[in-house]
Amino acid sequence: MNNSKGRPGYCAVVVLVSLVCGSHSVSAGHTSYDRVSAKHKGPWHHDLVIKRSNTSRFGRGGQLIVEGAHVPSLVESGAKVFAYxxxxxRDSHGQAWFDHIGMATAPIATDDWTKPTGVEFVGVPDTILGHRTRPMDPVAVSLPDGGIRLYFTLEPMRSRDPGDARIHSAFSHDGRRFVYEPGSRFRIDGTDVRDAAIAYFNGQWHMYCPDQKHRGTGYHALSDDGLTFVRQKDVRVREKGDWLGHTAVVGxxxxxxxxxxxxxxMDGNKWQSGRSLGTGPDPAVIRLSNGTWLAGTTPKRNQ
Incomplete structure (x- = not known):
């Protein structure tokens, strides 16, 4: 699984940001399924389905674990699998979490998934969050101390200026309550950066984000600590699909x-590619420590 080399002294910085700039705890919001209406097209018409396989090929079907979910990420931590x-x-109890990041967990060896619940973020500065945006597009990685780092997209104050969408991160000991790690992890001036995929491979963290203007091309960045990423040469594949998905390290x-x-x-830079094999739209795929392959995909719900 993915591993890190540490989280240098972020706790004190979070306190400073909270005092100087003001900070925000992100939990439930105000948008609901009723307000966007079932008649409008959108990601709320997709469900999260989990598939298991002995190989990286996945068949049809799978287990429905969340109704109304999109942009999944899977990570193994401890004796559990965490899905973000x-x-x-759509239900009245959960609508306060509409368009926020949710989570569910299951033991590694079984499909006994918990009911979904919302993820809480602590210490996000008001200067980039305000009351009109929220963390989006989660991707989770496990750390050596047993914690989980969650990377996500933030677009400050829902700005329409290109280049405002950046990748940020937060850390958690329990997988549900995350403390914001100050500053952005990756940005490109004048370009929106979203939907990261991240893996620890060959002694470094590799981040990939789709170039939304050039299909088959992705932004690539490297980091030694998982916090400071430096842009590398763009990666390319012959297929016309976006770099929108999930990474997995095997051998x-x-x-x-x-x-x-x-x-x-073999190096994170040059890629061999082919057609997807049963993983469906915007998949999250990992290989568990017991050798099982797990895929999370979000097909459109049959109306």
Missing amino acids: FQWFP EKLYFFGTVWQGSS
């Missing part, structure tokens, strides 16, 4: 699983 996703609950190879393509690399 953008959540769009000496780094894998990327996308909506219409999947690929592998």
Whole structure:
């Protein structure tokens, strides 16, 4: 699984940001399924389905674990699998979490998934959050101390200026309550950066984000500590699909699983690619420590 080399002294910085700039705890919001209406197209019409396989090929079907979910991420931590996703609950109890990041867990060896619940973020500065935006597009990685780092997209104050969407992160000991790690992890001036996929491979953290203007091309950045990423040469595959998906490290190879393509690399820079094999739209794919392959995908619900 993915590992890190540490989290240098972020706690004191969070306190400073809270005092100087003001900070925010992100929990339930105000948008609801009723307000966007079932008649409008959107990610709230998709559900999270989990598939198991002995190989990286996945068949049809799967287990429905969350109604109203999109942009999934899977990570193994301790004796559990954690699933994170953008959540769009329809029931009256959960609607306060509409379009926030949700989570569910299951033991590694079984499909006994918990009911979904919302993820709480603590210490996000008001200067970038305000009351009109929220963390989006989660991707989770496990750390050596047993914690989980969650990377996500933030677009400050829902700005429409290109370049405002950046990748941020937060850390958690329990997988549900996350403390914001100050500053952005990756940004490109004048360009929106969203939907990261991240893996620890060959002694470094590799981050990939889709270039939304050039299909088959992705932004690539490297980091030694998982916090400071430096942009590298863009990565490319022959397929026309976006770099929108999930990474997995197996042996000496780094894998990327996308909506219409999947690929592998020996160095994280040069990629061999082919058609996707049963993972469905915007998948999250990992290989567990017991050898089982797990995929989370979000097909559109049959109306």
